[in-house]
Amino acid sequence: MNKDNITIVKTTNGKAKPSENALGFGKYFTDHMFVLDYDIDNGWHSPRVVPYEPITLDPAAMVFHYGQTVFEGLKAYYGTNGKTMLFRPEKNVERLNRSCNRLSIPEIDEELFLKGLKTLIAVEKEWIPKEDGTSLYIRPFILPTETNLRVAPANSYKFIIILSPVGAYYAEGIHPVAINVEKEYTRAVLGGTGTAKTAGNYCAGYKAQKKASEQGAAQVLWLDGVEKKYIEEVGSMNIFFKINGEVVTPELNGSILEGITRMSIIELLKKWGIPVTEKKISFEEFVQAYEDGIVEEVFGTGTAAVISPVGEFRFQDKIMIINNRETGELSKKLYDTITGIQTGKMEDELNWTIEV
Amino acid sequence: MNKDNITIVKTTNGKAKPSENALGFGKYFTDHMFVLDYDIDNGWHSPRVVPYEPITLDPAAMVFHYGQTVFEGLKAYYGTNGKTMLFRPEKNVERLNRSCNRLSIPEIDEELFLKGLKTLIAVEKEWIPKEDGTSLYIRPFILPTETNLRVAPANSYKFIIILSPVGAYYAEGIHPVAINVEKEYTRAVLGGTGTAKTAGNYCAGYKAQKKASEQGAAQVLWLDGVEKKYIEEVGSMNIFFKINGEVVTPELNGSILEGITRMSIIELLKKWGIPVTEKKISFEEFVQAYEDGIVEEVFGTGTAAVISPVGEFRFQDKIMIINNRETGELSKKLYDTITGIQTGKMEDELNWTIEV
Ligand SMILES: Cc1ncc(COP(=O)(O)O)c(C=O)c1O
Ligand SMILES: Cc1ncc(COP(=O)(O)O)c(C=O)c1O
Numbered sequence: 060m061n062k063d064n065i066t067i068v069k070t071t072n073g074k075a076k077p078s079e080n081a082l083g084f085g086k087y088f089t090d091h092m093f094v095l096d097y098d099i100d101n102g103w104h105s106p107r108v109v110p111y112e113p114i115t116l117d118p119a120a121m122v123f124h125y126g127q128t129v130f131e132g133l134k135a136y137y138g139t140n141g142k143t144m145l146f147r148p149e150k151n152v153e154r155l156n157r158s159c160n161r162l163s164i165p166e167i168d169e170e171l172f173l174k175g176l177k178t179l180i181a182v183e184k185e186w187i188p189k190e191d192g193t194s195l196y197i198r199p200f201i202l203p204t205e206t207n208l209r210v211a212p213a214n215s216y217k218f219i220i221i222l223s224p225v226g227a228y229y230a231e232g233i234h235p236v237a238i239n240v241e242k243e244y245t246r247a248v249l250g251g252t253g254t255a256k257t258a259g260n261y262c263a264g265y266k267a268q269k270k271a272s273e274q275g276a277a278q279v280l281w282l283d284g285v286e287k288k289y290i291e292e293v294g295s296m297n298i299f300f301k302i303n304g305e306v307v308t309p310e311l312n313g314s315i316l317e318g319i320t321r322m323s324i325i326e327l328l329k330k331w332g333i334p335v336t337e338k339k340i341s342f343e344e345f346v347q348a349y350e351d352g353i354v355e356e357v358f359g360t361g362t363a364a365v366i367s368p369v370g371e372f373r374f375q376d377k378i379m380i381i382n383n384r385e386t387g388e389l390s391k392k393l394y395d396t397i398t399g400i401q402t403g404k405m406e407d408e409l410n411w412t413i414e415v
Numbered sequence: 416m417n418k419d420n421i422t423i424v425k426t427t428n429g430k431a432k433p434s435e436n437a438l439g440f441g442k443y444f445t446d447h448m449f450v451l452d453y454d455i456d457n458g459w460h461s462p463r464v465v466p467y468e469p470i471t472l473d474p475a476a477m478v479f480h481y482g483q484t485v486f487e488g489l490k491a492y493y494g495t496n497g498k499t500m501l502f503r504p505e506k507n508v509e510r511l512n513r514s515c516n517r518l519s520i521p522e523i524d525e526e527l528f529l530k531g532l533k534t535l536i537a538v539e540k541e542w543i544p545k546e547d548g549t550s551l552y553i554r555p556f557i558l559p560t561e562t563n564l565r566v567a568p569a570n571s572y573k574f575i576i577i578l579s580p581v582g583a584y585y586a587e588g589i590h591p592v593a594i595n596v597e598k599e600y601t602r603a604v605l606g607g608t609g610t611a612k613t614a615g616n617y618c619a620g621y622k623a624q625k626k627a628s629e630q631g632a633a634q635v636l637w638l639d640g641v642e643k644k645y646i647e648e649v650g651s652m653n654i655f656f657k658i659n660g661e662v663v664t665p666e667l668n669g670s671i672l673e674g675i676t677r678m679s680i681i682e683l684l685k686k687w688g689i690p691v692t693e694k695k696i697s698f699e700e701f702v703q704a705y706e707d708g709i710v711e712e713v714f715g716t717g718t719a720a721v722i723s724p725v726g727e728f729r730f731q732d733k734i735m736i737i738n739n740r741e742t743g744e745l746s747k748k749l750y751d752t753i754t755g756i757q758t759g760k761m762e763d764e765l766n767w768t769i770e771v
Contacts, residue, residue: 084565085563085565086563113471114474114479116469117444118469118470118577119444119577119579120470123484123558124484124486125614126617127618128480128482161622162621163621198475198480198564202479208442210620219474221474243606245605245606248607248641249640251600251607252618252619258614259616261480262482265519285604285640
């Protein structure tokens with residue numbers, strides 16, 4: 060049984076590459092994918108790069124019924140001097156395995172994941188877009204393939220990495236958005252699956268997202284599922300506040316997803332000597348600070364946008380405008396620094412990037 | 416566009432039917448399935464019965480990533496005089512549509528669903544097992560088929576009904592099981608997806624189920640996600656208590672799944688003149704009643720087992736034995752009545768069954 064020797068089968072039928080100005084997000088996929096299979100007898104095995112192709116499953120395959128899936132999201136960048144760069148991919152591997160643990164999915168060898176990812180990226184090098192702000196989005200995911208309707212962990216899985224060239228998140232430069240404060244719907248709760256990147260957490264937010272859109276907001280501010288009191292995340296991002304010169308972000312409380320951008324920002328702020336605290340932040344406490352006029356900046360953080368400044372919060376009839384709906388100085392500096400490091404334009408003093 | 420005329424394509428390649436003594440649950444599937452497609456322009460369309468066959472999807476199909484699925488579970492019975500009987504299928508259709516609503520999936524025409532189901536069952540009549548306690552399990556489900564990684568409701572779906580001949584839940588007659596009281600993991604929370612039959616709710620329970628099994632228990636007792644105080648469900652079943660001559664069951668609080676067996680039991684008890692109340696039931700309150708010696712019976716209810724008596728609860732180091740680990744009188748009577756009505760052995764005074 061082949062456990063770590065990655066075989067490569069190249070397509071004879073490459074697709075035309077889409078224009079770099081109209082990539083959008085997650086619409087186009089490259090010519091190959093990385094695949095690993097799992098069964099009880101052999102564990103994870105048969106690592107391979109193969110032509111991008113459909114998945115064929117029995118209608119009773121567990122993935123259609125009980126949602127036992129996990130995924131990751133990271134990017135490869137076309138760096139200075141044509142280098143191919145990855146940003147802290149080992150953190151995604153670690154998080155994938157934490158997600159696996161929560162979903163009772165067998166964990167993946169971290170070395171093999173990274174080796175598979177690098178091999179795939181090397182094969183697809185030409186697919187990495189070069190325009191400013193564009194990148195190659197990487198989507199590793201695991202699905203249960205066993206055909207059986209019993210409600211229990213599957214005995215067989217597939218791990219797949221697919222790649223999608225994506226456009227700049229900010230077509231016209233970074234800009235602040237409106238956020239709807241959600242009191243009715245819940246994204247995640249202590250004891251649930253909120254700390255894992257698993258499918259069910261995302262569809263659970265669609266109704267709230269629709270409500271936000273109908274109210275002219277771009278995203279949802281999620282409060283904790285227990286008391287609907289503490290701030291957790293914004294859309295599919297973590298959230299930071301700069302209040303009275305200090306930066307605060309909700310602590311990892313057992314229902315928040317541990318973002319890699321979040322982690323990196325905390326490390327950067329510490330390096331810069333800017334006070335940063337992870338703690339419980341109640342929405343009321345924020346409103347009080349807002350009324351006291353000491354809220355300086357608010358921003359979401361995640362792989363897609365890196366930094367997404369909040370221009371206003373909408374809560375019931377109230378609109379709270381942040382920093383005059385402008386991108387704050389710290390938001391801008393964090394954005395420039397992280398994207399600079401990711402693309403090799405800035406020095407990587409913290410050793411975050413790796414070259415493929 | 417064909418919207419309600421069901422076409423039928425029969426297989427030329429029927430499978431051998433499994434032995435009725437070794438069916439188990441959800442392992443064997445019949446020769447055909449019912450399919451409906453959805454797209455934005457045409458709505459739900461092309462209803463058809465076709466040979467049971469695999470589903471082929473792009474690796475970026477939304478079902479693998481964001482879990483926007485719903486499903487149902489009901490049974491067809493081989494009734495007296497060889498009649499094919501369904502138990503309140505319209506309730507499953509209504510619940511599927513409530514689940515769709517929560518998951519932002521377009522609802523299905525109830526008539527068409529029932530017509531499709533009946534057509535499929537008629538084609539597969541020979542697959543309904545005849546042995547006592549066996550039945551044909553029916554699994555309708557919806558999956559998003561669009562290829563796109565944006566986090567938003569899909570623009571295309573498939574609705575599929577598959578059928579699985581299943582064995583008697585109780586091979587050696589109805590018997591009570593041990594239940595582990597779960598304080599760490601959460602199944603569902605107010606504002607979440609607990610009231611919907613959606614994939615993510617089920618995998619979320621695997622870790623707790625494993626804990627229960629390791630402690631020698633058969634199922635998990637789920638408490639509410641907010642205070643971990645109120646009793647919600649047991650495994651994938653609703654729960655009833657007979658305390659001091661009265662029956663109580665947790666009220667539909669926005670995180671419990673509304674079981675059709677639960678609904679039927681409440682109606683039966685009312686008909687029988689047995690007091691039954693839907694209310695908040697705290698675990699502590701139950702423990703107090705237990706210590707007072709007034710807990711008479713406890714049982715789970717659901718399509719699979721109909722009635723699953725609880726023989727004991729395990730909580731930390733404590734074991735609470737219910738009714739001497741025997742099946743209570745009321746549990747037995749409810750089981751006999753409902754299974755009797757389902758198979759046509761008893762008179763269906765409440766008009767619950769329909770004949771196909
Ligand atoms: C729910 C949720 N929160 C936060 C994040 C941000 O995480 P990261 O910075 O690793 O992209 C993501 C995206 O991965 C997410 O899905
Ligand atoms: C979570 C959950 N609770 C309760 C039930 C019982 O519902 P029903 O009686 O309709 O089978 C089910 C099964 O459908 C379920 O999945």
